[in-house]
Structures are given as structure tokens and as C-alpha cells.
Amino acid sequence: MKLTKTIKKNKLLTGVFLTYVFLLIVMPNKAVESFKNSMYYVKEMLEIIPVIFLLTSLIEAWVPREVIINSFGEKSGIKGSIFSFILGSFSAGPIYAAFPVCKMLVKKGASIFNIVIILSTWAVVKVPMLINEAKFLGIEFMIARWLLTTISIFIMAYIVFLVIKKENLPIDKELKDKSSENKIKIKEEYCIGCGVCAKLCPDCFVIIDGKAKNIKEKIEPDYVENFEKAMKKCPTKAIYL
Numbered sequence: 494m495k496l497t498k499t500i501k502k503n504k505l506l507t508g509v510f511l512t513y514v515f516l517l518i519v520m521p522n523k524a525v526e527s528f529k530n531s532m533y534y535v536k537e538m539l540e541i542i543p544v545i546f547l548l549t550s551l552i553e554a555w556v557p558r559e560v561i562i563n564s565f566g567e568k569s570g571i572k573g574s575i576f577s578f579i580l581g582s583f584s585a586g587p588i589y590a591a592f593p594v595c596k597m598l599v600k601k602g603a604s605i606f607n608i609v610i611i612l613s614t615w616a617v618v619k620v621p622m623l624i625n626e627a628k629f630l631g632i633e634f635m636i637a638r639w640l641l642t643t644i645s646i647f648i649m650a651y652i653v654f655l656v657i658k659k660e661n662l663p664i665d666k667e668l669k670d671k672s673s674e675n676k677i678k679i680k681e682e683y684c685i686g687c688g689v690c691a692k693l694c695p696d697c698f699v700i701i702d703g704k705a706k707n708i709k710e711k712i713e714p715d716y717v718e719n720f721e722k723a724m725k726k727c728p729t730k731a732i733y734l
């Protein structure tokens with residue numbers, strides 16, 4: 494039962510494992526070669542991913558949601574596109590390092606349009622790569638390719654923005670599931686009416702007659718972060734789910 498659950502949860506990993514077993518039986522040499530290649534990439538990922546996770550966690554904890562919405566959100570306009578372009582262009586590391594960063598940005602309110610720009614520039618117009626490209630293939634080649642790639646990135650970002658809806662992304666679903674499960678509650682007898690919760694999450698709390706009352710019944714993705722801050726900072730731990 495436990496094994497079936499683990500297999501269901503890790504379908505891809507199970508598929509890879511079974512492929513290796515199959516290869517080992519029919520083509521042992523290929524299996525060894527494939528294993529060596531996989532280990533090379535695993536090693537590369539282990540060197541990069543912890544740093545990326547650390548950076549992502551720091552940004553998640555320290556950069557307020559409003560800053561991300563203003564800089565990369567749907568209403569960030571041309572400024573958001575330029576920021577996204579610069580972020581992708583000056584990034585370091587392989588493209589898979591961009592995924593946790595982008596997941597965090599989407600969670601904090603970045604638009605699909607800007608996420609596509611970040612991912613695409615990260616993959617194909619990184620500055621160190623451009624310098625090398627100019628060195629090996631000539632400056633004209635680099636400029637022409639950069640220009641056409643940039644135009645294509647913006648067209649692609651617009652198409653993806655039209656086709657993919659943010660609410661269909663697994664990240665948004667995660668937040669919604671979290672919010673639909675959790676009802677906001679306050680232990681009135683613990684509340685001292687300090688107002689910290691109303692200040693940190695005005696969408697959720699209001700002070701009436703010296704006691705905090707919740708305006709919303711459930712946490713919504715729009716203010717989940719402020720709610721969590723308010724819950725943590727409540728001096729008497731009166732807020733719970």
C-alpha cells in the first residue's frame with residue numbers, strides 16, 4: 494500500500510528506474526553509459542540547485558509581495574517587461590535553475606507574460622553567452638540573432654499569456670487548495686486588541702470594540718502571505734486556522 498502510494502507520487506522517477514532495469518537486462522553497456530551520463534547531470538544539479546533554493550527562499554522571505562506585483566505583475570507594463578528581460582539576461586546557471594525562481598515569482602504575483610520573458614532570456618540571451626557568441630561567430634551575427642530572438646521572445650510571451658491562464662497553473666491551484674481548506678479563526682479571549690493583525694493584513698482583520706474580527710472566512714491567494722505574517726506576529730497567538 495505504502496509502496497503503491499510512493500510509486501504514484503513519483504511516476505517519473507519510477508519510469509526512469511524501470512527503464513534502467515530494462516536496459517540493464519537487454520543492453521548492459523548502454524545502461525552503464527546512461528547511468529554515467531545521469532550521474533554527471535545529477536552532480537551538476539547538486540552543485541547549483543541548493544544555491545538557487547537558498548536565493549529563492551531569501552527572496553520569498555524578504556521581498557514583499559507588493560514589490561513583485563509592481564515589478565513583474567500584470568499591471569507592471571513595459572517596466573515589468575524590461576525588469577524581466579534584465580533578470581533573465583544577467584542570470585547565471587542552467588535553465589532548470591530558473592524554474593524554482595519563476596515558481597516563487599508566480600506565487601508572489603508575477604504575470605505569465607513576464608515569466609515567459611524571464612525563462613526565455615535566461616535560456617537564450619544571457620550576457621556571458623552573447624560575449625562568447627560574438628567572439629566565436631562575430632559581432633554582426635550576435636546582434637542579428639539577439640534582435641530576432643528578442644522579438645520572438647516578446648511574441649511568444651504574448652501568445653503564452655493569451656493561451657495559458659494563471660489560475661490553471663499548479664502553483665495557483667496549490668494556493669487555492671490551501672485557502673479552501675483553511676478557515677480563519679480568532680480566539681477572542683486571547684485577543685488584546687493590539688491591532689497588529691489589522692495592520693499587517695487589512696484584507697482579513699478589523700478591530701471592533703477592542704477585539705480583532707476576521708473580515709474573510711477563508712484565506713485567498715491574494716492575501717495569504719499577509720495573513721501568515723499577521724498570524725505569526727499576533728503577540729497572544731490568538732489567530733489560528
Ligand code: SF4
Nearest residue numbers: 684685687688690727
Ligand atoms: S494581533 Fe492578535 S491580539 Fe492583536 S488584535 Fe490581532 S488577534 Fe488580537
